Amino acid sequence: MGARSLSNDAATYLPNAEDRRQLIDIKEALSQITQETADTAFDDMSNDKDFPVATLKVPGSPARPLTPELADALLQVADQLARGRAVFVAPYDTVLTTQDAADFLGVSRPTLVKMLENGAIPFKRIGRHRRVLLADLQQYMSNRHRENMNMFDDLAADMDPRATLDNPLVS
Incomplete structure (x- = not known):
C-alpha cells in the first residue's frame, strides 16, 4: 500500500479496494479512542493501577502505547485512505x-x-x-x-x- 517518493524518509500511501473496508473499521475504532480520551480526565485515569492504555500492535514488533495525538493522526490518515485518497507522509524537515x-x-x-x-x-x-x-x-x-x-x-x-x-x- 506504500510507495517511496521524494526521500527515503517519505512515503505515499495509496489505498486499494480491499484495504478500504478495513480502514473504515480502523477509522471507527480510532474515533472511539480519541472521543473517549477527550471525554474523560486523562490524568485521573492514568493514576489508576489498572489504567488501560490503547496500544498499536504490528506483527513482528512490540506493542506501543497509542497517545491521543497519535490516535488523531492515524484517524485522519485512515479517514483519507478510506475515502480512496492518497496520503503522503514525510518528516517536516524533508x-x-x-x-x-x-x-x-x-x-x-x-x-x-x-x-x-x-x-x-x-x-x-x-x-x-x-x-x-x-x-x-x-x-x-x-x-x-x-x-x-x-x-x-x-x-x-x-x-x-x-x-x-x-x-x-x-x-
Missing part, C-alpha cells in the same frame, strides 16, 4: 528537489524556479542545484491561502448585494 517541490505545489518546474528566484519561497543552493524544505512549501501554501481568503473577504465587503438585479437573496 529537503526536496525543484521537481518534487513543483509536483507538491501542482505547478511546473520552471514556474517554481521563478517563484524561488523572486523570493516567494526560500531555498538553498547545493552546487548548481536548488533545494527546498517541505516546511517552507507548507508555509508558502498557508500564506497564499490566507492571502486568498483576505482577498475574497475584501471583495465580499465591497460588494453590495442590492446592486445586482438577479440576486435571489434580495427581494
Whole structure:
C-alpha cells in the first residue's frame, strides 16, 4: 500500500479496494479512542493501577502505547485512505528537489524556479542545484491561502448585494 517518493524518509500511501473496508473499521475504532480520551480526565485515569492504555500492535514488533495525538493522526490518515485518497507522509524537515517541490505545489518546474528566484519561497543552493524544505512549501501554501481568503473577504465587503438585479437573496 506504500510507495517511496521524494526521500527515503517519505512515503505515499495509496489505498486499494480491499484495504478500504478495513480502514473504515480502523477509522471507527480510532474515533472511539480519541472521543473517549477527550471525554474523560486523562490524568485521573492514568493514576489508576489498572489504567488501560490503547496500544498499536504490528506483527513482528512490540506493542506501543497509542497517545491521543497519535490516535488523531492515524484517524485522519485512515479517514483519507478510506475515502480512496492518497496520503503522503514525510518528516517536516524533508529537503526536496525543484521537481518534487513543483509536483507538491501542482505547478511546473520552471514556474517554481521563478517563484524561488523572486523570493516567494526560500531555498538553498547545493552546487548548481536548488533545494527546498517541505516546511517552507507548507508555509508558502498557508500564506497564499490566507492571502486568498483576505482577498475574497475584501471583495465580499465591497460588494453590495442590492446592486445586482438577479440576486435571489434580495427581494
